[in-house]
Amino acid sequence: MRDQFLLKQYINTLESAALCARLSPNGNIRWMSSSLHKLLDIHYLKQTTAFSAFLHQDNRNDIMDAIKQATDSGEAWNGSLCLNSNSRSNWCRCMAIPLYGTDGHLTELVLLFQDISREMYLDELLHEARFDQVTGLATRIDLLNDLKRVGTQCLAVMDIRKFRSYADYYGLEFGDELLRQFSHWASETLKSKHIKIYRLYSDKFALIPDFRMIPNLFEDHLLSFYQSLLSKKFVIGSSDIALDVAIGMGVGRGKQLQLAESALSKAKVIYSGYKIEVVYEKEFMHENKVNWIPKIQSALTDHRFVNYYQPIKSTKEGQPNYYEALVRLRDDNHDLAPGLFLDKAKATRYYCEITRSVIEQAVLTSEQYQVAISVNLSIEDILNEETVSFIHYVLAEHKKAQLIFEITETESTEDFTKIQSFAKDVRRLGGQIAIDDFGVGYSNFSRLIRLRPDYLKIDGSIVQNVLHDPTSASILNGLISICKELRIPIVAEFVENEDVNTYLCDQQIEYLQGYYIGKPSPEVNRVLN
Structure with missing residues (x-):
């Protein structure tokens, strides 16, 4: 009981x-x-x-x-x-x-x-972190884990060229659907080659083999993938979209992602998918042994930052040509391209000094040859009070100089307000404003209307693809229509051959720039001749 x-x-x-x-x-x-x-x-x-x-x-x-x-x-x-x-x-x-x-x-x-x-709940958070919500692909978390697990020496990073143009032109939902279709197709295509794809962010993806594949075979598979993409059309609504990608491949026992990012930067400049840019760890370590800060400091002291000038040709009779100033670092008998040193300089106080050196040389050259010269400015330059004061001083003191300041638009509303204020002051002092790389990044038509630049430079990726990509042609035609209505002259960059030159002339683009028009030269008189 x-x-x-x-x-x-x-x-x-x-x-x-x-x-x-x-x-x-x-x-x-x-x-x-x-x-x-x-x-x-x-x-x-x-x-x-x-x-x-x-x-x-x-x-x-x-x-x-x-x-x-x-x-x-x-x-x-x-x-x-x-x-x-x-x-x-x-x-x-x-x-x-x-x-x-x-x-x-x-x-x-x-x-x-x-x-x-x-x-x-924690599992859901982990799943959200591990898998991209738009494409369903694994993310950077799985990529880093799989790199350790597989032990591969090869990693590639892939970027969809001018993806922002599609999102800006058609809308964000269109952009998301394009990413979904591309990701699904790429995942299925690469699976047969034993390659897994991950979404890093935006339109950037990482690729690694699922076993220790030799670099040559991995590169061959990437080329095969690229060739398959050339014949692929993605259908979204009533639009048939042909995509182009840039691919960079890193090979090493460590820092594969960093190596691939470096290779991608080179691939994006070349505008050709038929060659996979490859950076090997040994070469990368050798290149990055250079301590750029003393080199930059020394070049400023010795006035070894020099301007090259690339012609921008007018397609209309009676309209003058003008020139873009491009900075180089003179090192012994070589003039080094800005891609090697400018990003390193941006993290230091020397960056604004380089900008001022470029402006100073451009002013003197403009006065000497009585030509207009454009100078590139970053948002860091516009936010730097000393640089802006220097520009105001130069324009006030050199009234015969014809300067055009090329600015790449930013996403930040606060930055755009600064750009508006800067543009107003520059025009008051006799300078002009150009918007650079329009058609990618944060391109915004409402801001274009508010700023009313004196020139609009179309991003090179659109120009490069205009003959074989209907979407690029549509975007270009839309920009031409808007700019004619706003009376803003268009500058087309990366005009590399006669066919593109003829097409753009037929479209009545006002200005053309590229190797077909003329290569950069350290002396304006050579360009003029």
């Missing part, structure tokens, strides 16, 4: 502490522990309430069928389920234990629950 009394107390204690319920054979709730009442936020429960009423409707029938199948076989059921309360949903791990009478028939079903809502 005493043992039965103690057993009853044990049962009551366990039931009050545990999340549990007792069901009738037909699935109605006979009893529910106070802890489960609290979890489900229930204050009153009818004896005829079915347990299934608390199950999430998406898997309600499947859960009840699985429990019935187990009990019919005389077995307990284990699984996870979602219980709906009045205020929230609760994920639980559940054990359903059947109790039978002496006649062998089911008399009661005991359910024991363990609240795993927090675990599920």
